Amino acid sequence: MERFDAVDVIRAKRDGRTLTTKQIDWVIDAYTRGAVADEQMSALAMAIFLRGMDMEEIRAWTRAMIASGDRLDFSGLSRPTADKHSTGGVGDKITLPLAPLVSVFGVAVPQLSGRGLGHTGGTLDKLETIPGWKAALSREQLMERLEDPGAVVCAAGPGLAPADKKLYALRDITGTVDCIPLIASSIMSKKIAEGTSALVLDVKVGAGAFMKRSEDARRLAEVMVDLGRSAGVRTSALLTDMSAPLGRTVGNALEVREAVEVLAGGGPSDVVELTVALAQEMLEAAGQGGHDVHAALKDGRAMDAWRRMIRAQGGDPEAKLPVAREKHVVRAERSGVIREMDALCVGIASWRLGAGRSRKEDPVQAGAGIVIHKQVGDAIETGEPLLTLYTDEPERFPRALEILEGSVTYDGLGPSGRGTVILDRVS
Known part of the structure; x- marks a missing residue:
């Protein structure tokens, strides 16, 4: 490989020049x-x-990060593969019902996931609240479980895109996180290295999302779809609303319970809507479109697939989930219809209760979090429960309540509902 001087590369970009491959x-x-x-x-x-x-630089940067480590190969599997990536939000437990649901229709789901940091929750933290469940799998175990039961949610190995792991940590402490070229290449280098043949991106928009403005979210989605397709991965993206929390729970064990409700044919309508839409996108991308996804939630097939998925990684799907020792009920200050519920404030409150972490090495509380009794569009009476806060450490309540102050707005009009959570599609 040709050698360069780091300072020359820095100067080139500092002065606005295009970096060569x-x-x-x-x-x-x-x-x-x-x-x-x-x-x-x-x-x-x-x-x-x-x-x-520019786009060619982003493609080259992404390819270089992929080349820094290993790349998984699922071509030997007997079934096609499809993966989903979310840019992160509040109450985003979609992976939990989605992976087993897609596997029902003969598509393997290699969902290599991460842990929560800050106000956004991590899928592995959620699943680790299930007694016995293990996030770590060897490559051989991953391949075996993709054949049967067909859905795997596990930690990514250290060999995938190690350049991204180093750069991600550096961006976090240098104020360079919020940068579309670096975000897109970070996400897509890992996803392409994972080896899936189809990928659906859930790009969040709104107060609780990384991208607050729809135009920024659309640009990020367009860049990531381009990167995926350039690498030979069938890729599409949904832009989804994260102005309010998704579903009625925020926090690890609380979100697992809600996911199980969805798998049992119930659950909040916004969670069901997004789960079904992403499942249809994944199946279509994997060449298995046209199935009645709703039916698999209603008739027990998705729940059966969930139980197999959890057992395959040592978990007991019938075991009781952890419950926090302390709770505090927040009641409505007046009657009206909820017009806004700031997702970021709810996410930070849950984090302050112990559901999230400030540093990667911090522990999380399995039972901490928030149950949302009334969502956007719901009518509420003065004194009715609005939120219930859970934690093992009651001294955490004041700071959580502080960030929630003013996070919910009401008006006196009739109920209207939240509306669709899916804002747009990019392909």
Whole structure:
């Protein structure tokens, strides 16, 4: 590989020039090996943040991060594969019912997931509230479980896109997280390295999402779809509403309970709507479209697939889930119809109750979180329960209540409901 000087690469981007593929290949490889220092990569990340990248640069950056590590190969499986990635939100438990639901129709779901950080929850943290369930699988175990039961939710191995792992941690402490080229290449380098043949992206928009504005979310979706398709992965994206929390629960064990309700044919309408829409997208992308996805939730097939998925990773799907020791009920201050419920405030409150972490090594409380008794569009009377807060440590209640102050707005008009959670589709 041709050698470059890190300072020259930094200056090129600082001055607004386009980086060549050779420059990008070298700097990603050198950074992964430790030959480019964190200080230098920090400067380059900030230059990219300020100057941006064109589409060819983003493709090259993504390919270089994929090339920094291993790449899984599912071509030997007897069934097609499809994966889903969410950009993160509040109450986003969709992976839990979605993976087993899609597997019902003969599509394998290799859902390599992560842990929560800040106000967004992590799928692995949620599933680890199920007694016995284990996130870690060897590559051989992953392949076996993709054949049977056909759905796997597990931790990604350290060999996939190691450049991204280093760069992600650096972006978090240098103010360069909110940058579409770096976000898109981070997400897609891992997803492409995972080896799935079809990918559906759930790009959140609104107060509780990474992207607050619809135009930014659409741009991110377009870039990621381009990256996927350029790498030979059938890719599409749904833009979905995260102005209010998704469903009626936020927090690890609480969200597992709600996911099980969906698998049993019930659950909140917004969670069901998004689960079904993403399942249909995944099946279509995997060449298995046309199935009645709703029917599999109603007739028990999805629940059977969930139980097999949990048991295959050591969990007991019939075991009681953890419950927090303390609770506090927040009641409506006046009568009216709920017009807004700030998802970010609810997410931060749940985090402050112990459901999330500030650093990757922090523990989380399995039972902490919030149950939402009334959603946007619901009528409520003065004194009726609005939210119930749960934690093992009652001293956490005041700070959670502080962020919730003013997070819900009412008016006196008739109920209207939240409306569709799906805002648009990008393909």
